[in-house]
Amino acid sequence: MVLRPGFEPGSSTFLQSQVERPIYLTGLYESFFTQLTILPEHRAEPFCQRINRFRDIDSCKNATYKRASVYSMNMLFDLFQSVKVIDLSHEIKEGMTVYIGDPAPKIKRVKTIDKNGVNLSKVIMGVHNGTHVDSPFHFIKNGITADEIPIERFLGKALTIDFSDKEAGSGISLTDLKKYEDKIDEGIIVLLYTGISKHWNEEWSRSKFTYLSKEAAEWLADKNVKGVGIDCLSIEKFGSKNGEVHKALLKKNIFIIESLNSSLEQLVGKEAMLFCLPIYLKGTDGAPARVIGLVEN
Ligand SMILES: [Zn+2]
Numbered sequence: 001m002v003l004r005p006g007f008e009p010g011s012s013t014f015l016q017s018q019v020e021r022p023i024y025l026t027g028l029y030e031s032f033f034t035q036l037t038i039l040p041e042h043r044a045e046p047f048c049q050r051i052n053r054f055r056d057i058d059s060c061k062n063a064t065y066k067r068a069s070v071y072s073m074n075m076l077f078d079l080f081q082s083v084k085v086i087d088l089s090h091e092i093k094e095g096m097t098v099y100i101g102d103p104a105p106k107i108k109r110v111k112t113i114d115k116n117g118v119n120l121s122k123v124i125m126g127v128h129n130g131t132h133v134d135s136p137f138h139f140i141k142n143g144i145t146a147d148e149i150p151i152e153r154f155l156g157k158a159l160t161i162d163f164s165d166k167e168a169g170s171g172i173s174l175t176d177l178k179k180y181e182d183k184i185d186e187g188i189i190v191l192l193y194t195g196i197s198k199h200w201n202e203e204w205s206r207s208k209f210t211y212l213s214k215e216a217a218e219w220l221a222d223k224n225v226k227g228v229g230i231d232c233l234s235i236e237k238f239g240s241k242n243g244e245v246h247k248a249l250l251k252k253n254i255f256i257i258e259s260l261n262s263s264l265e266q267l268v269g270k271e272a273m274l275f276c277l278p279i280y281l282k283g284t285d286g287a288p289a290r291v292i293g294l295v296e297n
Pocket residue numbers: 128132133134258286
């Protein structure tokens with residue numbers, strides 16, 4: 001991604017763009033995610049400490065961060081006040097829809113305020129229950145695990161494509177996808193809206209869902225997208241034995257998000273910023289995630 005010409009923070013275009021929201025928002029995404037430099041030694045810092053670092057311009061001058069990051073951070077705060085947050089995650093609960101054959105969540109209250117002075121729950125669930133991320137280790141023997149995917153990869157500009165006119169149970173072909181070729185930039189997160197999520201609680205949707213074809217997955221992998229998400233139980237045709245769609249993406253460390261909810265429809269045709277935050281599980285093939293999309297308010 002390249003900064004919009006003339007969009008340098010402080011420039012007249014920048015100031016003007018605060019009035020012209022659409023341009024402003026694009027600029028915010030681009031500025032923040034291209035200029036923000038987090039040095040490896042600061043990765044472990046608590047977020048509040050990082051914020052203080054941003055506020056301390058002198059420490060930025062000391063080359064800890066690029067000076068531009070100060071502006072970027074201010075723009076990020078501004079961004080959160082000017083966008084609508086759309087929750088793309090399913091709630092995790094007992095009896096929820098899960099992929100056929102997967103373990104289902106069991107949630108138990110093990111302490112209560114009445115008896116123990118505190119409410120405390122225990123959860124046992126599959127890592128592919130609900131909205132979740134698949135990591136390369138899911139299909140690749142020596143692939144990286146969910147915790148090993150750098151968290152920065154899960155944040156970024158998302159393109160949501162509407163495939164809800166496809167018949168349930170059919171595949172999204174390379175021809176279907178190529179129609180959007182000019183919008184599928186390197187590093188983007190591609191979200192496939194199939195509409196199957198509107199039938200999340202209907203038994204048929206557990207097997208007759210729209211999926212990504214192998215050719216389309218390989219093409220996306222060649223495009224070097226960051227991640228691919230879909231609003232059904234799997235990105236792969238139900239019953240597929242070889243996992244070729246998963247493998248095409250995961251072998252290039254392109255993460256997969258499965259079981260996005262039907263609110264994904266609200267991102268269709270809009271410029272959106274995706275935040276996909278998988279829980280920090282050590283050594284797993286996937287992880288449940290809270291996924292939100294930010295769109296123009
Ligand atoms: Zn999965």
